[in-house]
Amino acid sequence: MLRRMTANRGYHHGDLRRALLAAAVEAIGESGPAALSLRDLARRAGVSHAAPAHHFGDKAGLLTALAVEGFDLLAEALGRAGDDLLEIGVAYVRFAVDHRAHFEVMFAPGLYRADDPEVAAARARAGAALRGGVAARPAGPTVEPGRDALAAWSIVHGFATLRLAGALPPGSGDNPEDGARAVIRRLFE
Amino acid sequence: MLRRMTANRGYHHGDLRRALLAAAVEAIGESGPAALSLRDLARRAGVSHAAPAHHFGDKAGLLTALAVEGFDLLAEALGRAGDDLLEIGVAYVRFAVDHRAHFEVMFAPGLYRADDPEVAAARARAGAALRGGVAARPAGPTVEPGRDALAAWSIVHGFATLRLAGALPPGSGDNPEDGARAVIRRLFE
DNA sequence: ACATTATCTTGTCGTTGGCAAGATATGCTG
DNA sequence: CAGCATATCTTGCCAACGACAAGATAATGT
Structure with missing residues (x-):
C-alpha cells in the first residue's frame, strides 16, 4: 500500500x-x-x-479526541520536565502557550464529552505526572502533599489561563517562562 | 409612565x-x-x-455587555471583602462560583470585544480592587508587590477555573471557600 | 472472485446569525 | 395639542452550520 x-x-x-x-x-x-x-x-x-x-x-466527538490528544501531550511534556516541581510548573505554562488550541479545549468541558473514558484516562496520566513533582519535594515543616499539589496546580493553571486570556498586565507576560518561574518561586520560599 | x-x-x-x-x-x-x-x-x-x-x-455585543457587568460585579464583591488579601482571594473564588456565567464570559476574550473601552474600564476597576489587598499587606523580607499580586491573582484564578472546569479531585472541592482558604494560606506562610 | 466492510459523497432539514425594510410606540418641539 | 423625529420592536429573507439518511467508491478478507 x-x-x-x-x-x-x-x-x-x-x-x-x-x-x-x-x-x-x-x-x-x-x-x-x-x-x-x-x-x-x-x-x-x-x-x-x-x-x-x-x-x-459529531462536533463534540472531534473536540473529545482533541482533548484526549491534549492531555496525553501534557503528560508527556510534564514527564520530560523531570522531578523538580519548579520545572514541572514551567513546563505546564509552556505547554499552555505552545499548545494553546489543545489547552483551551481541555479545560472547556462544555465543548466536549468530559466524562468519556478515554478522556478520564488521559487526564489521569497528566495528573500523575503533575503530582510526581510534589512527591519528590524535600519534606518541610508545613508540607502537606495534597494541599501543596493543589496550590501548585492552581498557580500555574491560573497564570497560564490569565496569560492566554490576555488579562495579564503588559510588562509581566512578555516571556511566559520567566513570569511562571517568578510566580512559582513565590509559592516555595 | x-x-x-x-x-x-x-x-x-x-x-x-x-x-x-x-x-x-x-x-x-x-x-x-x-x-x-x-x-x-x-x-x-x-x-x-x-x-x-x-x-x-450582534452576539459579541451582548457578551461584551455581559463582561462589563461581570467586571463591575467582581470589583464590587472584592471591595466588600475589605483589605485582607486572604478574604479578597476567597471573595474572588466565591464570585466565580456564584456568578459562573459572568466569569466564564469575562475570561473568554474570543467570545466578545475585549478591547472595548467600557470593558477596559470595568476591568481596571476590578484590578484596582484586587491590588488593594496586596498593598495593605505587612511588608516582609521577600515581599515584592507586583509579583505578589500576580501570584495571588494566579492562584485564586487557577483554583476557581479548575473548579468550574470540574477538574479538581472530588474531595477537595466540596466547599469552594474552604478549599480557596487553604490554598491561599499556602502562599503566605 | 466475490462479499463484506470502511470510507467518503451528495442531498436534505431545521436552526442560527445577520441584514433590510417596515410597523408601532415614545418623546420632543412648536 | 398637533405633528414630526426617534427609539424600539416585527416580519421576511439569506448564507452557513450541524446532523442525518442514502448512495457511491475503495480496501480488505476469504
Whole structure:
C-alpha cells in the first residue's frame, strides 16, 4: 500500500482523522474553539462536508479526541520536565502557550464529552505526572502533599489561563517562562 | 409612565436590555457560553428573533455587555471583602462560583470585544480592587508587590477555573471557600 | 472472485446569525 | 395639542452550520 500516510487525491484521503485534528488545531489557533466549524475543517482537508462525521460522530466527538490528544501531550511534556516541581510548573505554562488550541479545549468541558473514558484516562496520566513533582519535594515543616499539589496546580493553571486570556498586565507576560518561574518561586520560599 | 420596569405585554417590552442579559445568564448557566443563541434569548424574553440586535448589535455585543457587568460585579464583591488579601482571594473564588456565567464570559476574550473601552474600564476597576489587598499587606523580607499580586491573582484564578472546569479531585472541592482558604494560606506562610 | 466492510459523497432539514425594510410606540418641539 | 423625529420592536429573507439518511467508491478478507 503506497502513500498510506500522504494526502491521497482519490476517493480516500489516507489519514483523514489526523488531518482533521491538525486542521482543528490550526482553526482554533486562528479563531478560538467557539468559532470552530466542521465544514471548515472538511474544506481545509479537501473532503466533503459530511466526511468528519464518519470519524468523530459529531462536533463534540472531534473536540473529545482533541482533548484526549491534549492531555496525553501534557503528560508527556510534564514527564520530560523531570522531578523538580519548579520545572514541572514551567513546563505546564509552556505547554499552555505552545499548545494553546489543545489547552483551551481541555479545560472547556462544555465543548466536549468530559466524562468519556478515554478522556478520564488521559487526564489521569497528566495528573500523575503533575503530582510526581510534589512527591519528590524535600519534606518541610508545613508540607502537606495534597494541599501543596493543589496550590501548585492552581498557580500555574491560573497564570497560564490569565496569560492566554490576555488579562495579564503588559510588562509581566512578555516571556511566559520567566513570569511562571517568578510566580512559582513565590509559592516555595 | 406606568409599569416602566415591569414586563410590558404591548409592542414595547419595557426593559428588554436587562431582560436579555438576565436571560443570557440563565442560558449560560444551563448550557455554557458556547451554546448561547440570540434567538433563544429572544424567545425567553418573549420578543421577536431580531429584537436583541437593536440593543447589542450582534452576539459579541451582548457578551461584551455581559463582561462589563461581570467586571463591575467582581470589583464590587472584592471591595466588600475589605483589605485582607486572604478574604479578597476567597471573595474572588466565591464570585466565580456564584456568578459562573459572568466569569466564564469575562475570561473568554474570543467570545466578545475585549478591547472595548467600557470593558477596559470595568476591568481596571476590578484590578484596582484586587491590588488593594496586596498593598495593605505587612511588608516582609521577600515581599515584592507586583509579583505578589500576580501570584495571588494566579492562584485564586487557577483554583476557581479548575473548579468550574470540574477538574479538581472530588474531595477537595466540596466547599469552594474552604478549599480557596487553604490554598491561599499556602502562599503566605 | 466475490462479499463484506470502511470510507467518503451528495442531498436534505431545521436552526442560527445577520441584514433590510417596515410597523408601532415614545418623546420632543412648536 | 398637533405633528414630526426617534427609539424600539416585527416580519421576511439569506448564507452557513450541524446532523442525518442514502448512495457511491475503495480496501480488505476469504
